Amino acid sequence: MIHLEKVTYKNFEAITDLTIFKSQYPFVADNTESLAEAYLAVTSGEACAYPFAVYDDETPVGFLMIGYNESSIEENAPEILKGNYSIWRLMIDKNYQGKGFGRETVRLGLEFIKTQPQGKAEYCTLSYNPENETARKLYASFGFVETGDMDGDEVVAVLKL
Numbered sequence: 001m002i003h004l005e006k007v008t009y010k011n012f013e014a015i016t017d018l019t020i021f022k023s024q025y026p027f028v029a030d031n032t033e034s035l036a037e038a039y040l041a042v043t044s045g046e047a048c049a050y051p052f053a054v055y056d057d058e059t060p061v062g063f064l065m066i067g068y069n070e071s072s073i074e075e076n077a078p079e080i081l082k083g084n085y086s087i088w089r090l091m092i093d094k095n096y097q098g099k100g101f102g103r104e105t106v107r108l109g110l111e112f113i114k115t116q117p118q119g120k121a122e123y124c125t126l127s128y129n130p131e132n133e134t135a136r137k138l139y140a141s142f143g144f145v146e147t148g149d150m151d152g153d154e155v156v157a158v159l160k161l
């Protein structure tokens with residue numbers, strides 16, 4: 001069964017060892033970089049990051065990072081990120097893709113966001129590479145709607161909480 005666990009010293013290497021297909025490299029930062037960003041978000045005192053290891057029973061299969069107020073640490077970030085939650089990073093290891101794990105991870109991520117751990121917000125935001133059709137369809141199926149804004153070279157989409 002798919003579930004989320006905190007990233008800790010214990011599972012850190014298993015999570016940073018997870019990989020995606022080469023063709024997917026433009027779609028997501030590697031997990032080590034994401035964890036560094038999580039540290040910067042937290043130490044800035046202005047943003048918040050919740051990095052999660054995704055497990056299928058005992059097996060680490062992916063990484064999910066939920067954000068809050070992500071715009072405060074990103075230059076030129078879209079206004080909608082301010083005071084809202086975000087699905088900041090998502091990846092499923094190449095050996096475990098296409099089994100429904102990505103969909104279940106998004107569902108669990110939204111369940112976590114709906115507990116509003118940093119206080120009440122109106123939206124969950126995210127962004128994806130315009131060529132990432134799999135991500136676009138996956139997020140749209142949860143009700144995410146494109147805003148017309150770009151975050152760098154990525155398309156921004158939001159879900160009203």
Ligand SMILES: CC(C)(COP(=O)(O)OP(=O)(O)OC[C@H]1O[C@@H](n2cnc3c(N)ncnc32)[C@H](O)[C@@H]1OP(=O)(O)O)[C@@H](O)C(=O)NCCC(=O)NCCS
Binds near residue numbers: 104
């Ligand atoms: C996007 C990603 C997380 C999806 O994870 P996954 O476990 O493979 O996804 P699932 O098996 O849950 O499938 C989710 C949907 O995507 C579709 N899908 C999955 N892989 C696909 C592929 N290679 N091509 C087309 N559709 C695909 C599935 O059919 C499914 O749709 P359905 O539920 O309507 O049938 C994974 O492909 C990934 O890690 N990609 C690289 C990183 C990335 O793009 N992250 C998102 C950044 S915004």
